[in-house]
Amino acid sequence: MAVARKRNLVPKKLGKQQRAKATVEAIVEAATYILEKKGPSSFTANKVAEKAGVNIASFYQYFPNKEALLFHIVKSTWDHNLGKFEQNIKLRVENPAQRMRSLVREFFMIEAAEADLRQALRIASVDIKDTKEYRALMAAGAVMMRDFIVEAMGPQSAADLDFNTRFIGLLITSFAERTTDERTSGAELIRQANMLSEMVIAQFGIGTKANKRRP
Amino acid sequence: MAVARKRNLVPKKLGKQQRAKATVEAIVEAATYILEKKGPSSFTANKVAEKAGVNIASFYQYFPNKEALLFHIVKSTWDHNLGKFEQNIKLRVENPAQRMRSLVREFFMIEAAEADLRQALRIASVDIKDTKEYRALMAAGAVMMRDFIVEAMGPQSAADLDFNTRFIGLLITSFAERTTDERTSGAELIRQANMLSEMVIAQFGIGTKANKRRP
Amino acid sequence: MAVARKRNLVPKKLGKQQRAKATVEAIVEAATYILEKKGPSSFTANKVAEKAGVNIASFYQYFPNKEALLFHIVKSTWDHNLGKFEQNIKLRVENPAQRMRSLVREFFMIEAAEADLRQALRIASVDIKDTKEYRALMAAGAVMMRDFIVEAMGPQSAADLDFNTRFIGLLITSFAERTTDERTSGAELIRQANMLSEMVIAQFGIGTKANKRRP
Amino acid sequence: MAVARKRNLVPKKLGKQQRAKATVEAIVEAATYILEKKGPSSFTANKVAEKAGVNIASFYQYFPNKEALLFHIVKSTWDHNLGKFEQNIKLRVENPAQRMRSLVREFFMIEAAEADLRQALRIASVDIKDTKEYRALMAAGAVMMRDFIVEAMGPQSAADLDFNTRFIGLLITSFAERTTDERTSGAELIRQANMLSEMVIAQFGIGTKANKRRP
DNA sequence: CATGAATGAGAATTCATTCAT
DNA sequence: CATGAATGAATTCTCATTCAT
Numbered sequence: 037m038a039v040a041r042k043r044n045l046v047p048k049k050l051g052k053q054q055r056a057k058a059t060v061e062a063i064v065e066a067a068t069y070i071l072e073k074k075g076p077s078s079f080t081a082n083k084v085a086e087k088a089g090v091n092i093a094s095f096y097q098y099f100p101n102k103e104a105l106l107f108h109i110v111k112s113t114w115d116h117n118l119g120k121f122e123q124n125i126k127l128r129v130e131n132p133a134q135r136m137r138s139l140v141r142e143f144f145m146i147e148a149a150e151a152d153l154r155q156a157l158r159i160a161s162v163d164i165k166d167t168k169e170y171r172a173l174m175a176a177g178a179v180m181m182r183d184f185i186v187e188a189m190g191p192q193s194a195a196d197l198d199f200n201t202r203f204i205g206l207l208i209t210s211f212a213e214r215t216t217d218e219r220t221s222g223a224e225l226i227r228q229a230n231m232l233s234e235m236v237i238a239q240f241g242i243g244t245k246a247n248k249r250r251p
Numbered sequence: 252m253a254v255a256r257k258r259n260l261v262p263k264k265l266g267k268q269q270r271a272k273a274t275v276e277a278i279v280e281a282a283t284y285i286l287e288k289k290g291p292s293s294f295t296a297n298k299v300a301e302k303a304g305v306n307i308a309s310f311y312q313y314f315p316n317k318e319a320l321l322f323h324i325v326k327s328t329w330d331h332n333l334g335k336f337e338q339n340i341k342l343r344v345e346n347p348a349q350r351m352r353s354l355v356r357e358f359f360m361i362e363a364a365e366a367d368l369r370q371a372l373r374i375a376s377v378d379i380k381d382t383k384e385y386r387a388l389m390a391a392g393a394v395m396m397r398d399f400i401v402e403a404m405g406p407q408s409a410a411d412l413d414f415n416t417r418f419i420g421l422l423i424t425s426f427a428e429r430t431t432d433e434r435t436s437g438a439e440l441i442r443q444a445n446m447l448s449e450m451v452i453a454q455f456g457i458g459t460k461a462n463k464r465r466p
Numbered sequence: 467m468a469v470a471r472k473r474n475l476v477p478k479k480l481g482k483q484q485r486a487k488a489t490v491e492a493i494v495e496a497a498t499y500i501l502e503k504k505g506p507s508s509f510t511a512n513k514v515a516e517k518a519g520v521n522i523a524s525f526y527q528y529f530p531n532k533e534a535l536l537f538h539i540v541k542s543t544w545d546h547n548l549g550k551f552e553q554n555i556k557l558r559v560e561n562p563a564q565r566m567r568s569l570v571r572e573f574f575m576i577e578a579a580e581a582d583l584r585q586a587l588r589i590a591s592v593d594i595k596d597t598k599e600y601r602a603l604m605a606a607g608a609v610m611m612r613d614f615i616v617e618a619m620g621p622q623s624a625a626d627l628d629f630n631t632r633f634i635g636l637l638i639t640s641f642a643e644r645t646t647d648e649r650t651s652g653a654e655l656i657r658q659a660n661m662l663s664e665m666v667i668a669q670f671g672i673g674t675k676a677n678k679r680r681p
Numbered sequence: 682m683a684v685a686r687k688r689n690l691v692p693k694k695l696g697k698q699q700r701a702k703a704t705v706e707a708i709v710e711a712a713t714y715i716l717e718k719k720g721p722s723s724f725t726a727n728k729v730a731e732k733a734g735v736n737i738a739s740f741y742q743y744f745p746n747k748e749a750l751l752f753h754i755v756k757s758t759w760d761h762n763l764g765k766f767e768q769n770i771k772l773r774v775e776n777p778a779q780r781m782r783s784l785v786r787e788f789f790m791i792e793a794a795e796a797d798l799r800q801a802l803r804i805a806s807v808d809i810k811d812t813k814e815y816r817a818l819m820a821a822g823a824v825m826m827r828d829f830i831v832e833a834m835g836p837q838s839a840a841d842l843d844f845n846t847r848f849i850g851l852l853i854t855s856f857a858e859r860t861t862d863e864r865t866s867g868a869e870l871i872r873q874a875n876m877l878s879e880m881v882i883a884q885f886g887i888g889t890k891a892n893k894r895r896p
Numbered sequence: 897c898a899t900g901a902a903t904g905a906g907a908a909t910t911c912a913t914t915c916a917t
Numbered sequence: 918c919a920t921g922a923a924t925g926a927a928t929t930c931t932c933a934t935t936c937a938t
Contacts (some may be wrong), residue, residue, distance in 0.1 A: 307924085
């Protein structure tokens with residue numbers, strides 16, 4: 037499908053000067069605002085520049101095209117959220133089941149908290165999905181999940197590990213995304229998150245014995 | 252977000268003559284082709300008309316706007332697939348667990364079979380999602396699922412039934428869609444489908460006792 | 467200005483058959499409706515035909531183009547109104563001043579009664595104004611006015627008669643049209659009509675002595 | 682009638698650089714040319730841009746739509762002419778009757794001088810008439826006329842002043858417009874102007890005693 | 897660094913009109 | 918007579934992007 041001409045996602049220069057940083061930040065903020073409030077169809081280079089109060093030519097000084105800006109934003113949020121998850125997962129004091137529960141809940145919460153923005157990002161990201169940069173981003177998430185699975189489920193064949201990682205990843209993310217697209221929220225959302233984690237815990241025999249802290 | 256102006260999805264005239272039917276068909280085929288092969292961003296009225304070999308004005312004689320054409324296609328496939336599911340579900344000979352398994356498998360297969368097209372349709376449908384026509388389509392699917400749940404899980408409170416219907420619906424569709432977006436296929440896809448159905452069966456205690464045929 | 471390509475205003479055939487008459491009538495009615503309710507910018511051949519419930523090709527069977535239809539309508543109303551005026555003017559029992567007063571009042575009333583339609587017709591008629599057919603229509607009105615002037619003001623040079631006819635004609639019609647464009651109505655409209663007639667009567671010394679009936 | 686969608690008449694950016702000013706000027710000139718020589722039906726954004734030798738996208742960089750351009754032109758001429766009238770009216774040395782005569786004559790001359798353009802503007806302005814901007818323009822003219830009336834006719838009730846202002850305004854402008862639409866010119870035009878002013882002077886008892894200059 | 901200005905290409909939609917049946 | 922179908926040519930407006938200053 038959609039042999040969307042592959043675009044260069046690498047920022048042109050990431051301005052070191054003070055002025056430059058301010059400009060980039062203004063652009064990113066404006067873009068985020070537009071995606072969230074006006075939706076992906078209003079996410080155009082000109083509108084972003086105007087909202088940011090910078091000249092359109094400046095936009096193209098920092099981003100080779102609007103997809104690069106989009107990627108920049110996607111990457112920022114990913115990096116931020118990945119950080120959160122990592123912390124979560126590394127809390128070895130809790131047992132794996134507890135950690136799975138809080139992982140799922142956290143995922144749901146993150147999605148729900150910025151439903152508009154995240155939905156817009158997802159829709160807009162269609163044009164970006166098969167770039168190597170985007171895939172690399174996804175891979176980073178997978179690695180994290182894999183580590184967690186290993187620890188929670190114990191040793192298993194490489195193939196199984198692969199499968200399980202992918203399965204659980206897809207299961208949680210796809211559900212969370214879709215349900216927040218539908219603007220599920222509040223009690224129902226929590227009930228869904230709980231049910232989903234229990235299903236996973238049961239299916240994969242994720243244990244309730246807390247890992248010992250590494251000395 | 253994205254207050255997509257609501258558009259009229261009702262076809263303009265229905266074409267009684269042979270020639271008209273051919274034209275509409277050409278348009279629909281061209282649209283399907285473009286969505287599948289070129290992706291949603293190439294899905295424009297002009298391109299569709301050109302590919303179909305009809306004048307753009309003819310396009311607008313049959314569809315008030317391109318969203319109406321999109322909806323026409325979405326509805327066709329839905330109607331078609333819904334029919335399949337209904338059959339599947341109505342096969343009372345099998346026990347509910349079996350039927351759940353085949354429901355999930357079927358869903359996965361349908362998605363996988365036309366991954367490109369279906370992904371494109373999903374992306375393009377963003378512009379259509381909050382029309383009453385589209386919602387009506389979705390509602391039809393929900394009703395079917397609900398009936399199945401009642402039968403498989405036995406009586407339950409209205410609230411629970413609601414929740415379960417939504418949960419299982421989201422679970423299966425979101426997973427199937429996302430995994431075919433990733434072009435999972437073959438053995439892995441089947442393994443995923445199986446695992447997903449087993450999870451659902453276990454979680455919801457879907458029975459293995461065949462319903463008695465109604466006399 | 468506006469070298470608006472001169473168009474043929476002659477109806478193609480004025481169908482003698484029953485069916486034909488009904489068709490033409492439907493078209494005319496639909497056109498009138500559209501001009502009045504939707505305004506001149508909605509006055510298109512296709513819309514008229516659709517509203518009339520006849521095929522667009524039928525439209526072109528009776529009118530060579532939409533201007534011809536427009537002219538047909540304009541002419542109808544003119545003929546109708548001209549008839550009224552003629553009656554009015556011919557009522558020799560009243561004195562000329564009275565007749566002038568009632569002429570003006572009548573003109574204002576006609577305009578006001580169908581303000582929407584008449585305004586639309588005026589705007590649409592721009593495309594038609596410099597056809598000989600349209601001019602002929604106007605000329606007919608001028609002749610009538612001239613006759614009235616002769617009688618009311620007594621004999622005068624051809625040049626003066628010409629000038630006066632034109633002057634009074636313009637004065638009354640332009641004022642009436644413009645004030646109804648502004649949707650003046652009710653008491654104010656009547657006051658305007660009265661004031662206008664008094665001005666004319668005074669300026670042109672239009673007498674108060676009733677003409678004797680021709681024996 | 683004609684619920685003409687209300688459009689934004691505010692110019693987009695004002696162009697500080699020399700180049701921009703030249704562009705805007707080219708657009709305005711081209712528009713004026715087209716309106717005058719080709720008529721309102723040729724007044725399209727594309728044709729204007731083409732005639733101006735600028736890209737259509739540039740057109741839309743300076744005007745949000747063609748109505749805004751139209752309004753820009755209308756406003757320019759109004760501002761210009763209003764200035765003239767104000768001067769005229771403020772010449773307190775002459776007595777009111779004289780000033781009325783010259784007011785009417787001036788009005789007729791202005792209309793006649795650019796008959797083609799002004800007729801085209803009037804026709805095109807139909808789409809603009811019920812915007813607040815356009816009304817504000819008209820209101821400015823009314824204020825001026827009212828001041829003049831007060832001075833020429835002396836004190837009167839608010840209602841009468843209102844009525845008289847409106848009446849005289851309509852009378853003069855509608856007549857002048859219509860007669861130049863008919864391309865009356867030269868001696869006949871002057872004769873009409875004179876006759877019209879005499880009628881007004883007589884009807885409204887506009888005095889011949891010069892106002893004393895304010896000390 | 898930043899801005900003002902410009903533009904090729906294309907999207908959505910409409911209109912008057914014709915032709916074959 | 919009437920209709921179903923079709924279309925060339927416009928029209929309005931937007932978008933991503935570049936270039937000169």
